[in-house]
Amino acid sequence: MNSIDHLVTAYSERAWFGLLAFTAAILVVLLLRKPCRRLFGPLSAFQLWLLPAVAMLVSQLPHKAALQFVELSQATQAFAPPNVLMPTHGGATLDWREIALTIWIVGALVRSFSSGRKQSHYRRRLKNAVALDLGTSEWPVVQATNADVGPALVGTWKACIVLPADFQNRYDATERALIFAHETMHARRRDNWWSLLAEIVIAVFWFHPLAWLSLVAFHHDQELACDAAVLREHSAHRRAYANAMLKTQAGVVPLPVGCSWTSRHPLTERISMLKQPTPGNVMRRMFYLVTGVLTCAVSLAVYAGSSGAPTAVLASELQLNMSVAFHSENAKETISDKANLALCVKPGEKGIINGHGWTLDAIATPGADGIDTLVNVTNAHGQPVGAPITLRGQLGDLVSGKGAAKDDNGFYTLQLATVAGCPARAGAVAAHAGKVNDTSVHVVGTAPSSTESGALYTLNVNVAFDDKPAQTHMKLCLKSGEPLEASLASGMSDGVPPWKASFSVHPVDQGLMEIQGSLRGGTLTAATHPVIQTKLGQQATVMIGNRTMAAPGQAASAQTIKIDLLPTAGC
Incomplete structure (x- = not known):
């Protein structure tokens, strides 16, 4: 198995659990965002978008191995050749997972390139922008040379607030202060970073229809939450804030990473939300309680769902696929001896192999954290070749260890992969x-x-x-x-x-x-x-x-x- 095969095998199941967790969490958010907005306000509703991130993170958490055993009448030994234990593929055959991985990588790169190209195009529109010194702003402020660029918060690491060319003429003093407060609020809430995270999610789930639907809903809820945050500090200027919205043109240049006034934010709904009262402390505490319970429920469901079914070890046997190499050096010669073998044992009981002038015994003990395998090697005279090796791994994991000879003139290395049952005998x-x-x-x-x-x-x-x-x-x-x-x-x-x-x-x-x-x-x-x-x-x-x-x-x-x-x- 080559490195790509190992990579695909190792992460295909984890990726599948991540996809299911993302889908379930997005559906929950899309169903609850509007009722939550009416009950608890836009600021609280926007926090629901943390659920997909939490669900995907929980789906990738490790699980303890779950093994089930049944009775076995006797323990046996079996040897198998290397092409059975650790197969190599001579032909250039492709697994469907490798094809899917290739298509996914290409799609993610195309989406990333498209977003980067749009971001670069927006930045080029600011090439001749004039820097403004407003004194009170923590972020750089520039005024574009075009009236259709801005107001917006652009970028992440070098974020700046962009104002349109006719900013002073289009808005009165109160409206200008509110517009500037809106973009500053985006920066204070780190909405530009949330936009970057949304673009990363879209690049990862570019094939998922719900991902594209949720991107539009996410930016919509983001603007409504920013409006609510501004009005919480400027509640006496709701009418002026609505007038500023009506005077603001929808941006014609898309801005992937940042926050701009675009056509994807329905103006009618934003203005109607300005009429709703700000929820009090009691409602906010109730929201935190509800979302806490919801987050715990989703996390537990995802974690339980991603654990998989217990692995049944048929006939209570474990096959230890081993590759053992012995190296001995002295003044006259260098000797190297290697064997590939499979030893089928009953869990917790010793299995012994004699050959090549040495004896290898192994005890595999399943536990809560995996399977511990104690391996001891002795020579033809019954003397230990080196210190015993204890290897720990899950079913199917390839683990390795090294034991030094007592005379320090040699050593042996061991690679071990444990599988359920005894395929070397059964097949x-x-x-x-x-x-x-x-x-x-x-x-x-x-x-x-x-x-x-x-x-x-x-x-x-x-x-x-x-x-x-x-x-x-x-x-x-x-x-x-x-x-x-x-x-x-x-x-x-x-x-x-x-x-x-x-x-x-x-x-x-x-x-x-x-x-x-x-x-x-x-x-x-x-x-x-x-x-x-x-x-x-x-x-x-x-x-x-x-x-x-x-x-x-x-x-x-x-x-x-x-x-x-x-x-x-x-x-």
Whole structure:
């Protein structure tokens, strides 16, 4: 899985919860904004727009893992090859989520570019604007050279108040003071920053019809709230404020980030709102109580909805997909050994793997914060290779750790991904298990689910040593379920004692044949029992042994045995 796949997989579910939370919160705001405005006033109604932001934030909060277990009769072990544990995609196949992500990114960039272009165009209209020194303003004030530009509050970081070219002639002294108070109130309330946030939301949800509808409603409620805030300080000048509105032209140049008098703010409704009395303290306190309860209810609903259903761990098993690499260095040579494997265990119970001259045991314990897996590695003499490693992660998470050798001349690294159940045993294990990037791979499973008593099969066995071409060839006639002993000569492998092996063949589900082997002798310190599933007429491979990595100026060496197994029907 490449980095894009990991990114898409990690965030697709979170993004879906965020979309649902945004949609639900926007619907609540659109339904309540007008009743809330009539009961509690425009200032209170505008605060409802905090709900979508709160809902989206809550939807992205982490949840504790929820696992459900059922009883298991026995714990088993299984090995699977790397292409089963950590698959790689050779072809350039695209997941639908990747396509959707690409389309979303393109749409967000187009919307962002469009908003930036409009903002830049408005700024260019202010190129020859004249700065005014009003003395009492905390924000820069400029007068445009055109009568259709302003009044407005423009920008965020370098915000300025823009007045039209005929500002002194169009309005009388009271009206000018009220217009200036209106734009100053926008700046005091940080409405320009809220406009920037609205543009970001639109860029993210450009595909959502409710996002565009809510943008218009948001700016409308923003202007009504600003009007109410101005009249709370200038309540004696309601008529003059209405006259100033009537004299103000709707801006013909759109202003994405800022606050301007445009046609998107219905003038009739704004003037009618001036006639309503300002709500008292009792109504404001009641509004805070209602919105507090509403915010808590929405947050709890979103958080509960985004937690997902508990993950059922079938048969109370956990499969530990592991990639273990051992590195040992001394004055004479550098040795590197790597294995990819899957260990199926019952939660809380130890699973053990022997191979490569070492023993690995692991205990996976599910908890409230994830799954803790304790891994311990010992050598052929039962001595710890390094300190035990404890890894914590959720189902499907890839975690890693490193353990130093006791003699400080080596170390081992471990990558772990835990999945529910035991896919390595339940499904068909890959037919070909062999050399992958200097990795010794075994495929080990459980007893077959079904047999055909008395059936005869031919097992073609080809043996190669030390990465050389196959030198030993034999055909074994096997009766289903009955093992047959075979001697595997060392061939031309220097210093490798003879090997002994026995093989048995069992039909299993889905047209697969399971080959169970027992290997001993050679360079093995203990017998090993590979099990491979393949189809009749399809070759499978087992590799055992060690490779010595070449030091500078020296040749690499290997003591390996590769056994190709090809079952056919009849003898």
